[in-house]
Amino acid sequence: MKRISATLKKFTPRSLFRRALMILVLPILLLQVVVAVLFIQRHYDGVTGQMATAVAREIRFVISQIENLPDVDAANEMLATIAIPLGFDFSLRPDDRVEPDAVRALYDVTGGVIEETLKDELRRPMALDLVTYPKHVDARISTTKGVLQVLIPRRRMNASNPHLLLVWMTTISVVLTTVAVIFLRNQVRPIRELATVASAFGRGRSLPFRPSGAEEVRRAGIAFVDMRNRIERQMQQRTRMLSGVSHDLRTPLTRMKLALAVIDPSPETAELSRDVSEMEHMLDAFLAFARGEAGELSSDTDPVELAEEIAEDARRRGRELALVAEVETPGERAVSLRRQAVKRCVVNLVENALAYGDTVSLGVRLGPKSVEFTVEDDGPGIPPDKREEVLRPFTRLDEARGQNIASGVGLGLSIALDIARSHGGSLSLDESRRLGGLRACVRLPR
Ligand SMILES: Nc1ncnc2c1ncn2[C@@H]1O[C@H](COP(=O)(O)OP(=O)(O)OP(=O)(O)O)[C@@H](O)[C@H]1O
Ligand SMILES: [Mg+2]
Numbered sequence: 001m002k003r004i005s006a007t008l009k010k011f012t013p014r015s016l017f018r019r020a021l022m023i024l025v026l027p028i029l030l031l032q033v034v035v036a037v038l039f040i041q042r043h044y045d046g047v048t049g050q051m052a053t054a055v056a057r058e059i060r061f062v063i064s065q066i067e068n069l070p071d072v073d074a075a076n077e078m079l080a081t082i083a084i085p086l087g088f089d090f091s092l093r094p095d096d097r098v099e100p101d102a103v104r105a106l107y108d109v110t111g112g113v114i115e116e117t118l119k120d121e122l123r124r125p126m127a128l129d130l131v132t133y134p135k136h137v138d139a140r141i142s143t144t145k146g147v148l149q150v151l152i153p154r155r156r157m158n159a160s161n162p163h164l165l166l167v168w169m170t171t172i173s174v175v176l177t178t179v180a181v182i183f184l185r186n187q188v189r190p191i192r193e194l195a196t197v198a199s200a201f202g203r204g205r206s207l208p209f210r211p212s213g214a215e216e217v218r219r220a221g222i223a224f225v226d227m228r229n230r231i232e233r234q235m236q237q238r239t240r241m242l243s244g245v246s247h248d249l250r251t252p253l254t255r256m257k258l259a260l261a262v263i264d265p266s267p268e269t270a271e272l273s274r275d276v277s278e279m280e281h282m283l284d285a286f287l288a289f290a291r292g293e294a295g296e297l298s299s300d301t302d303p304v305e306l307a308e309e310i311a312e313d314a315r316r317r318g319r320e321l322a323l324v325a326e327v328e329t330p331g332e333r334a335v336s337l338r339r340q341a342v343k344r345c346v347v348n349l350v351e352n353a354l355a356y357g358d359t360v361s362l363g364v365r366l367g368p369k370s371v372e373f374t375v376e377d378d379g380p381g382i383p384p385d386k387r388e389e390v391l392r393p394f395t396r397l398d399e400a401r402g403q404n405i406a407s408g409v410g411l412g413l414s415i416a417l418d419i420a421r422s423h424g425g426s427l428s429l430d431e432s433r434r435l436g437g438l439r440a441c442v443r444l445p446r
Contacts, residue, residue: 015188016188016191017184017185017188020184020187020188021180021181021184024177024180024184025177025180028173028176028177029173032169032170032173035169036165036166036169039165040165040166043159044109044110044158044159045110045113047158047159048110048113048114048117048157048158048159049113049117051156051157051158051159052113052114052117052118052121052157053117053121055118055152055156055157056117056118056120056121056122057121058086058088059088059118059122059139059141059150059152060121060122062079062082062086062088062090062148063122063124063141063143063148065078065082066078066079066092066143066145066148067143067144067145069145072092072094072145072146075092075145076092079091079092087153087156088150088151088152088153089136089150089151090148090149090150091148091149092145092146092147092148092149093146093147093149094145094146095146096140096146096147097142097147098125098126098127098140098141098142098147099127100125100126100127101127101128102115102127102128102129102130103128103129103130103131104128104130104131105130105131108130110157110158111130114128114130114137114157115128115130118139122141124141124142124143125141125142126139126140126141126142127139127140128140133151135153135154135155136151136152136153136154137151137152137154137157138150138151139151139152186213187213187214187217189213190211190212190213190214190217190218190221191213191217193209193212194209194211194217194220194221194224197209197224198224199424201228202424203422203423203424203425203445204298204338204422204423204424205298205336206228206232209221209224209225211224211225238290239290242286242287242289242290243287243290246283246286246287246290247287249283250280250283253276253279253280253283256276257273257276257277257280260272260273260276281409282409285409285411286409286411288411288415289393289411289414289415289418296338296339296340296341297338298336298337298338299336299337299338299339300334300335300336301334301335301336301337301339301342302333302334302335303333303335303342303364303366303371303373304325304327304333304364304366306339306342306343306346306364307323307325307346307362307364307373308323309343310343310346310347310350310362311323311362313347314350314354314360319354319360320360321350321354321360321361321362322359322360322361322362323361323362323363323364324361324362324363324364325363325364325365325366326363326364326365326366327366328365328366328367328368329366329367329368333366335366335371335444335446336446337371337423337444338419338422338423341419341422341423342373342419342423342442342444344415344416344419345373345415345416345419345420345427345442346362346373346375346416346442348412348413348415348416349373349375349412349413349416349440349442350362350375351412352375352377352412352413352438352440353375353376353377353379353437353438353440354377355379355408356377356379356380356437356438357377357378357379357435357437357438358377358378358379359377359378359435360375360376360377360378361374361375361376361377361434361435362374362375363375363376367446368446369445369446370425370443370444370445370446371443371444371446372441372442372443372444373441373442374439374440374441374442375438375439375440375441376432376434376435376437376438376439376440377432377435377437377438378432378435378436378437379437379438380437381431381432381436381437381438382397382429382438384431387429390410390413390429391413391414391417391427391429392414393410393411393414394409394410394411394414395410395413395414396408396409396410413427413429413440416440416442420442420443420444423444423445424444424445425442425443425444425445426442426443427440427441427442427443428440428441428443429441
């Protein structure tokens, strides 16, 4: 059962359009084949049989008439008079003999029925030739007056134009299928549009979208637009609230700084002012996090160029950074992303690596479907059970590890993750196999 469904799945088309088309067209096709086979087989064979029977009876009557006549001359005379009303061509050959035989073309479907019916009805030795004359059957029948040759028009035994039904059926189904294809295309388009807009939103882009199409599809579209608006509102609200809080905290902090400046310096005030400036630094980071890179629009960016820029910035600050670029799609290097945001994301990872390790390498890989920035270092790394934890805002491991290398806030990785997610991408932390420290990888879809 599982295997059957697996095979079925392999052969059923994947897109909705093709599936719907298949559901629509397959029954029509099947019905046509069944109707064509059954109807043509039964109907035309039946009709041919009946018509051939009538012809055979006429010939039997003619034969019985000429056999009752005294001689061949009288028979010929009679044949001449009845040939026209019956529509046959007769000729009598008194000295001939019949070799029972039947020739017909392979493709002559009704020929078999004709042959059988004539033999059944006449019950005499006869030779049938359905090949020589295209529109006549040549029958030679043995009688007491010799061999009677009859040329019977095929028309009298076949239903005329049997292909007409097929032609009509095919034409109509082609027309209907074309109409169905056009309608289906129009029905599937809004669903495709919805999918495009939804995945763009997942990557942080808000494309214009007007729900259209069938009732259900439109409802899904409206629900999506509502949801998108709600999410956007919520994000705005969060940003506004966080930046409001940070902003309000700044004023008392500035006052404290002023007060500290006028107090006589002592070890206590020095500590206090260090605390105050640390708080200020934290607030700055916090504000940056809350604000995010909101408002920046996606633009076509060359990731390799971006990576070079980051490496150059690090070099200017006196730190060396090995850059490894791998481009799988040399023809198309531009990726649509929010440049500043992505730069900040990678810079955060690089800053961590530079803070914790000595040797740092930045890799950028441009694939057909995604772009990856990998930052590796030879620092202490992050133990596997902590990797999820450090992605949370305000999480720092250094205090627990007794290190005090960088006086961070613990927002760098959360911001990086946030930016990756807003592009529909991901951020993963691993152990660097090459350098032994942390390997942070941002993967963004293109
Ligand atoms: N390359 C690394 N090697 C070892 N530990 C790291 C590395 N990167 C991050 N960590 C650990 O993860 C914690 C969180 O990093 P995150 O960048 O979020 O904050 P931070 O660097 O402490 O502060 P900031 O907000 O200034 O970046 C760090 O405190 C550190 O303990
Ligand atoms: Mg950091």
